Amino acid sequence: MTGTPTGLSQAATSNRRPIETARNDFPILDQTVAGKPLVYLDNAATTQKPRRVIDSLRHYYEHDNANVHRGIHELSERATRQYESARDKVRDFINADVREEIIFVRGTTEAINLVAQSYLRPILAAGDEILITEMEHHSNIVPWQLVAEQTGARLRVAPITDSGELLLPTLAEMIGPRTRLLAVTQVSNALGSINPVADIVRLAHEQAVPVLVDGAQAVGHMPVDVRAIGCDFYAFSGHKMYGPTGIGVLYGRRDLLEKMPPWQGGGEMIRSVSFEKTEYNVLPHKFEAGTPHIAGAIGLGVAIDYIEDLGRSAIECHEQDLLAYATGALARVPGLRLVGTAPQKAAILSFLIDGLHPHDISTVLDREGVAVRAGHHCAMPLMARLGIPGTTRASLAFYNKPAEIDALVRGLLQVVAFFNRGRAGG
Amino acid sequence: MDPELRELYQDLILDHGRQPRNFGPLPGYSHRLEGVNPLCGDKLVLYLKVVDDRIEDISFEGAGCAISMASASLMTERLRGRSVDEAMALFDPVHRLLMTGELRPAANSEPGDENLGKVRMLAGVSAFPSRVKCATLAWHTLRAALSGESKPVSTE
Structure with missing residues (x-):
């Protein structure tokens, strides 16, 4: 149990429901925001509810x-x-x-x-x-x-x-x-x-x-x-x-x-x-x-x-895969730095982008249909310890898809281009 | 890019957000007040040097989003050299502008309305209700400071 909290303490059994289709159990995810498909990445604030x-x-x-x-x-x-x-x-x-x-x-x-x-x-x-x-x-x-x-x-x-x-x-x-x-x-x-x-x-x-x-x-x-x-x-x-x-x-x-x-x-x-x-x-x-x-x-x-029914080990594995994918994908955004890089991590990605404030980032992402959290995350002493006013945070759940991570990254690339327009050399 | 976003983040706003004017402490100030937005943790300190009911000098420092920095920066530009009464009279029209995106109809206009100057560029914030407080923080702090408040101002 200790030391390897992300490991497979119980092997996912094969008669479980497949996680890939479980997204369909969440009616709220099937909607558009600002004309774009909703990409809900604020699961650490609250998760969505299955129809059941x-x-x-x-x-x-x-x-x-x-x-x-x-x-x-x-x-x-x-x-x-x-x-x-x-x-x-x-x-x-x-x-x-x-x-x-x-x-x-x-x-x-x-x-x-x-x-x-x-x-x-x-x-x-x-x-x-x-x-x-x-x-x-x-x-x-x-x-x-x-x-x-x-x-x-x-x-x-x-x-x-x-x-x-x-x-x-x-x-x-x-x-x-x-x-x-x-x-x-x-x-x-x-x-x-x-x-x-x-x-x-x-x-x-x-x-x-x-x-x-x-x-x-x-x-x-x-x-x-x-x-x-x-x-x-x-x-x-x-x-x-x-x-x-x-x-x-x-x-x-x-x-x-x-x-x-x-x-x-x-x-x-x-x-x-x-x-x-x-x-x-x-x-x-x-x-x-x-x-x-x-x-x-x-x-x-x-x-x-x-x-x-889904299996917690299966959920954990799937979310670890999503975390690995997202960590790699975010590295493509110029000037982005992850905050929180402990070896044992849950699928929560807090980050900063050079010269940009988390609130401005999340306002632009919202118009792309991407819901993230910006700010101190009810952890102001932690932010003070890290010497930062806040972060932008994407927090994942098993129903998120790699394509949604791609949408986040596309949105962030737009954010960077949008805010850096007119900057010297940019 | 979304037209409302373009309206919000105009070049002038980004410029003031990146390079706020009148930034830093003000030696010899007569008023100093902190303003905080507890929802996001944005914080600014406003300094005023009021001599004979006139704002002889004004500055601010702090950290925040482009909107809050630009709003404070534009406010300080607008207010330097104005009378305290003029500054106080600007609060309502600015607040209305940020909440609704509108200036008062010309027929009902009051002395402050035509004095907004470049502050008008913040009208786009009204399309983003969750961001209005970023823009009003500086103005709330101003009003409280000129009213003699000494306790930090909160947007909540």
């Missing part, structure tokens, strides 16, 4: 909509069954030990905030340390800053190399007697770097420090096994893995979750309430106050079915 997921939302609202865990009637039982079945699918998908370890939340951000406030805040004292890395997304920085402010704890930041790799020996040295948690992303949303999270967990556990892994950019693109990683918490979002927005998952080790207080109060999370005392519900309901995003959870379950 879209249909499942519609089916739920048309046939089964009811509140869960409450009604003594057929619809409520159906809704509850499907909602809880989605939890089982998530458990299997990330290989958690028991279903009680799967908490439905709004997304990665909420999952991390839950851990910050419910797990960490009660045990933090002034002078304690929370360790993160320079490549974290704002959602894996700010919740820790908040809890640090509330408790007088200190946020420490492990450095990366210029190519976007974590320095493991330095990270190991920074884990000290005051470290109460290490929070690290599995895949950098801005650089694509894949971190050896199982190795990192081992280093932290040697010093009895628990680890939260931000899996937002990993879970839809490669096999993920939380027990093989060994992490204590794992957070991810449905919408970055072909599921609906507004639903995500916090995985937490059961013994930790049992000890944690609820972080939101309300219905669903209680066993009995009186004005004198409230007894909390058991896991996982203790952390799911209020009516949950039932349709979202069901849709997430269907997204998992969809991914498993």
